[in-house]
Amino acid sequence: MSTVAVSLTPVCAVEAVPLEGGVAALVDGSAVAVFRTFDGSLFALSNVDPFSGASVLSRGIVGSRGDAPVVSSPMYKQAFDLRTGACLDDAAVRVASYGVTVVDGVVHVGSARPAGEVA
Amino acid sequence: MATGKRQRIVVVGHGMVGHRFAQAAVERGLTETHDVLVIGEEPRAAYDRVALTSWFGAGSDALSLLPGGEYDDPRVRLVLDSVVTEVDRAARTVTVVSPPSAAEDLLANPGAVTVHEYDVLVLATGAAPFVPPVEGRGKDGCFVYRTIEDLEAIQAASATATSGVVIGGGLLGLEAANALVQLGLQTHVVEMAPRLMPVQLDDAAGVTLVRHVERLGVTVHTGVVTEEIVGGSSVSGLRMRQAGTEEGAPTGVVDAQVVVFSAGIRPRDALARECDLPVAPRGGVLVDEQCRTADPHVFAIGECAAPGGTMYGLVAPGYAMAEVVVDALLDGPGTFTGADMSTKLKLLGVDVASFGDAFATTDGALELTYADAVTGVYKKLVVSEDGTRLLGGILVGDASAYGILRPMVSSGLALPANPEQLILPVGSGAGVQIGMPDEAQVCSCNDVTKADILHAVSEQGCETVADVKQCTRAGSTCGSCVATVKNIIEDHFASVGKVVDKGLCEHFRLTRQELFDVVAVHGYRRFDDIVAAHGTGRGCDVCKPAIASILASQTSTHILEPATAELQDTNDKYLGNIQRNGTYSVVPRIPGGEITPDKLIVIGEVARDYGLYTKITGGQRIDLFGARMEQLPAIWRRLVDAGFESGHAYGKSLRTVKSCVGSTWCRFGVQDSVGLAIALELRYRGLRSPHKLKGGVSGCARECAEARGKDFGVIATEKGWNLYVGGNGGATPAHARLLAGDLDTATLVSYLDRFLMYYVRTADRLQRTSTWIEQLEGGLDRVREVVVDDSLGLGAELEAEMARHVGGYEDEWRATLEDPTKLERFVTFVNAPDTPDPSIAFTTERDQIQPIAPALIPVGAPA
Numbered sequence: 001m002s003t004v005a006v007s008l009t010p011v012c013a014v015e016a017v018p019l020e021g022g023v024a025a026l027v028d029g030s031a032v033a034v035f036r037t038f039d040g041s042l043f044a045l046s047n048v049d050p051f052s053g054a055s056v057l058s059r060g061i062v063g064s065r066g067d068a069p070v071v072s073s074p075m076y077k078q079a080f081d082l083r084t085g086a087c088l089d090d091a092a093v094r095v096a097s098y099g100v101t102v103v104d105g106v107v108h109v110g111s112a113r114p115a116g117e118v119a
Numbered sequence: 120m121a122t123g124k125r126q127r128i129v130v131v132g133h134g135m136v137g138h139r140f141a142q143a144a145v146e147r148g149l150t151e152t153h154d155v156l157v158i159g160e161e162p163r164a165a166y167d168r169v170a171l172t173s174w175f176g177a178g179s180d181a182l183s184l185l186p187g188g189e190y191d192d193p194r195v196r197l198v199l200d201s202v203v204t205e206v207d208r209a210a211r212t213v214t215v216v217s218p219p220s221a222a223e224d225l226l227a228n229p230g231a232v233t234v235h236e237y238d239v240l241v242l243a244t245g246a247a248p249f250v251p252p253v254e255g256r257g258k259d260g261c262f263v264y265r266t267i268e269d270l271e272a273i274q275a276a277s278a279t280a281t282s283g284v285v286i287g288g289g290l291l292g293l294e295a296a297n298a299l300v301q302l303g304l305q306t307h308v309v310e311m312a313p314r315l316m317p318v319q320l321d322d323a324a325g326v327t328l329v330r331h332v333e334r335l336g337v338t339v340h341t342g343v344v345t346e347e348i349v350g351g352s353s354v355s356g357l358r359m360r361q362a363g364t365e366e367g368a369p370t371g372v373v374d375a376q377v378v379v380f381s382a383g384i385r386p387r388d389a390l391a392r393e394c395d396l397p398v399a400p401r402g403g404v405l406v407d408e409q410c411r412t413a414d415p416h417v418f419a420i421g422e423c424a425a426p427g428g429t430m431y432g433l434v435a436p437g438y439a440m441a442e443v444v445v446d447a448l449l450d451g452p453g454t455f456t457g458a459d460m461s462t463k464l465k466l467l468g469v470d471v472a473s474f475g476d477a478f479a480t481t482d483g484a485l486e487l488t489y490a491d492a493v494t495g496v497y498k499k500l501v502v503s504e505d506g507t508r509l510l511g512g513i514l515v516g517d518a519s520a521y522g523i524l525r526p527m528v529s530s531g532l533a534l535p536a537n538p539e540q541l542i543l544p545v546g547s548g549a550g551v552q553i554g555m556p557d558e559a560q561v562c563s564c565n566d567v568t569k570a571d572i573l574h575a576v577s578e579q580g581c582e583t584v585a586d587v588k589q590c591t592r593a594g595s596t597c598g599s600c601v602a603t604v605k606n607i608i609e610d611h612f613a614s615v616g617k618v619v620d621k622g623l624c625e626h627f628r629l630t631r632q633e634l635f636d637v638v639a640v641h642g643y644r645r646f647d648d649i650v651a652a653h654g655t656g657r658g659c660d661v662c663k664p665a666i667a668s669i670l671a672s673q674t675s676t677h678i679l680e681p682a683t684a685e686l687q688d689t690n691d692k693y694l695g696n697i698q699r700n701g702t703y704s705v706v707p708r709i710p711g712g713e714i715t716p717d718k719l720i721v722i723g724e725v726a727r728d729y730g731l732y733t734k735i736t737g738g739q740r741i742d743l744f745g746a747r748m749e750q751l752p753a754i755w756r757r758l759v760d761a762g763f764e765s766g767h768a769y770g771k772s773l774r775t776v777k778s779c780v781g782s783t784w785c786r787f788g789v790q791d792s793v794g795l796a797i798a799l800e801l802r803y804r805g806l807r808s809p810h811k812l813k814g815g816v817s818g819c820a821r822e823c824a825e826a827r828g829k830d831f832g833v834i835a836t837e838k839g840w841n842l843y844v845g846g847n848g849g850a851t852p853a854h855a856r857l858l859a860g861d862l863d864t865a866t867l868v869s870y871l872d873r874f875l876m877y878y879v880r881t882a883d884r885l886q887r888t889s890t891w892i893e894q895l896e897g898g899l900d901r902v903r904e905v906v907v908d909d910s911l912g913l914g915a916e917l918e919a920e921m922a923r924h925v926g927g928y929e930d931e932w933r934a935t936l937e938d939p940t941k942l943e944r945f946v947t948f949v950n951a952p953d954t955p956d957p958s959i960a961f962t963t964e965r966d967q968i969q970p971i972a973p974a975l976i977p978v979g980a981p982a
Contacts, residue, residue, distance in 0.1 A: 064658070
């Protein structure tokens with residue numbers, strides 16, 4: 001539905017994102033956390049933990065809650081759904097999520113998606 | 120009431136009952152309107168007199184009911200070592216004599232005299248041992264058995280004695296005999312009645328008990344009276360003759376250098392007599408059902424009181440009276456109308472219980488008995504004439520049925536058709552399940568019913584015996600009902616179909632302890648294998664760090680190895696403590712708090728060069744704050760090169776072992792506390808544990824290192840070291856309790872190795888040593904059995920595990936600096952390694968940096 005011109009920023013090699021871990025990257029001046037789950041899927045969320053304001057989400061523990069792949073903030077441990085950025089511990093909170101693609105083994109991060117659109 | 124003048128309550132006596140009164144006053148809100156002054160005569164705060172004999176092994180601290188010596192509620196004031204000498208009921212005052220505060224005052228002033236006004240006076244003066252008027256009872260070597268000071272005196276006298284006699288074969292007498300046996304004396308017990316424990320036991324039970332007691336080397340003389348204590352100024356023996364014979368009849372003499380009188384107790388009602396309050400004919404202050412004396416402003420509780428003319432020499436009725444008085448002062452309806460005098464205890468290692476109408480005095484009562492002379496078991500049930508109700512009973516040698524039987528008496532529950540099954544050994548097809556009615560009293564010490572326990576479980580969120588203990592006090596005094604409490608809890612959860620979920624999280628149904636064992640048994644090294652075999656999903660911030668900790672405890676491999684790096688909490692993942700703005704703190708280890716000037720300068724230089732905020736920690740080291748994640752390797756390179764290593768401030772692991780300066784410098788020190796603290800900190804550094812761990816070592820009893828506020832605390836004595844465990848500060852402070860005393864250094868280290876490894880193996884996630892000990896069945900005694908007595912035979916294994924940890928230790932920061940793959944993660948932006956995080960900024964306050972709160976980014980909007 002969004003046909004706005006999408007800029008893709010190359011970030012790093014796929015292998016540079018640890019399995020069930022994350023890294024942070026600068027995308028258009030914003031800090032973005034890129035995660036790789038157990039099955040190899042890639043996700044990108046804003047790196048900023050909305051509860052503390054610190055730029056740290058990439059340093060959280062990646063796991064699952066029910067069927068949702070999640071990262072828990074290293075600051076106060078709230079879980080965020082990697083697919084949507086929705087906070088699973090506070091329905092009013094969501095962090096921005098970004099599109100991710102792999103081109104020639106390199107992770108590219110797109111622009112932030114509108115709320116509600118799922119990876 | 121709330122706006123009126125505060126009322127003053129003076130409590131005379133700080134024994135178990137006086138203490139319970141103060142506790143109840145705090146808990147039930149009486150201190151909102153009343154100030155409480157408690158005056159205790161002994162030099163120490165209330166202690167568990169019921170367990171007095173355990174003093175020889177455990178020491179005074181373990182017995183204390185108020186280890187800190189003061190109440191948390193400042194409206195309750197405790198004055199010790201002071202005697203109330205007079206009560207003026209007209210003026211409503213008490214006169215108190217306290218000892219002079221310094222020895223030099225003694226000549227000028229024999230004691231400070233103060234007068235205190237009261238609105239309410241509570242007499243809780245207890246009872247005194249009765250010493251029969253026997254010739255020679257004043258000789259050196261004659262003792263009573265009531266206070267810790269009595270025990271100290273008996274212990275001192277026993278050092279040069281070979282044999283001792285206890286006069287009195289009742290409950291207390293046998294406790295005293297146990298003490299003499301423990302002190303290594305050839306021990307005799309002299310009882311006038313034809314059997315031991317004549318008040319509780321019948322003849323057959325008494326005979327069974329004698330057999331048990333004599334097997335322990337105690338010589339029992341029943342049916343004899345003491346004629347004279349013989350000797351010069353000191354005791355040399357005891358002359359006795361058959362009870363019922365005339366004076367001049369043949370006598371026998373038992374050699375003894377120690378004589379302990381334990382021939383009953385008498386209420387200490389002198390204060391009441393002197394101020395003309397009525398007392399019972401056989402002693403004890405006469406009180407009504409609210410424990411009020413003839414003077415409405417004066418109450419009496421515990422052994423000094425005689426409700427309805429009867430004195431009760433057990434702690435449970437005393438506790439009940441304390442609660443009744445608090446209730447009365449809150450205008451409540453509570454009354455004391457008599458007490459269950461049932462008894463269950465372990466005497467010299469033998470279970471003995473007596474309850475209800477043990478002597479079948481009820482009209483038409485029938486007796487059912489079971490006796491096994493080989494194993495020394497005797498059981499008797501007293502049932503009603505029609506065989507439908509249990510009236511009482513006696514158990515010797517095996518009192519396991521007590522928890523079921525005694526509530527049956529008090530509740531009047533109908534007996535099963537074959538009541539003999541209740542006392543037959545389990546293997547004989549017995550084992551009938553008895554449903555206990557809700558009103559049955561389970562804990563007689565604290566008057567807790569089954570309904571109270573069920574309420575705690577169903578309404579107050581209690582799930583374990585430890586929870587219920589804290590909530591209801593059930594099982595917190597003599598402990599005899601703990602097994603019953605546990606069954607009630609388990610039955611309840613089974614009946615509502617709830618499996619008490621002790622699983623770590625949604626991914627694991629196992630407890631941390633179970634996971635620890637699973638990992639050890641299967642030799643797992645990877646989370647993937649563990650979750651595949653024993654869990655579901657992909658883990659979370661609860662189970663992943665817990666498994667990382669278990670793997671670290673068992674393998675000593677670096678926590679940032681590829682298999683475990685992503686399991687670590689962010690603090691462990693970056694070997695630093697994350698701070699509110701996403702920066703980290705740097706804490707190099709300073710073992711025991713000892714540091715050279717050169718190293719101190721290095722810390723200062725590093726902090727200055729990287730612009731870090733510095734602060735001294737409570738653990739005697741220096742915290743450097745404000746390091747950006749990508750700066751951590753360079754900062755640590757400087758520190759490691761200067762000889763520092765990781766302080767593990769970021770880990771659930773040993774933090775510090777705090778020390779005072781010790782005998783090296785301090786003129787009071789008796790041992791080298793700094794040396795030991797350094798050795799212990801270096802021994803246990805890096806040990807991953809369920810919760811952070813702290814230690815302390817003090818060089819003398821002044822305890823300047825605050826070691827008893829630590830998970831393990833060591834305090835120097837003239838003879839070696841006392842080892843305390845289970846202390847902590849924080850939101851719920853706990854004082855460490857004595858595990859073992861006067862240890863040489865090697866023994867101390869082996870006990871500590873065992874203690875710490877036992878904790879690492881069996882505690883729940885994030886469970887500190889204090890709560891771990893509390894929830895262990897048997898508590899500190901259990902820890903002592905495993906660690907000191909090696910009852911599980913685990914000692915060598917635990918020590919070997921610790922030896923493996925000590926041998927496998929490496930400095931995590933040095934190893935990280937030497938491994939380029941581990942350093943890769945210390946980059947803030949993977950695509951812009953030279954750009955610092957723009958959300959981190961500082962301001963300056965008191966000449967140091969302080970973080971500026973990152974502006975909160977609007978929710979749901981792209982940054």
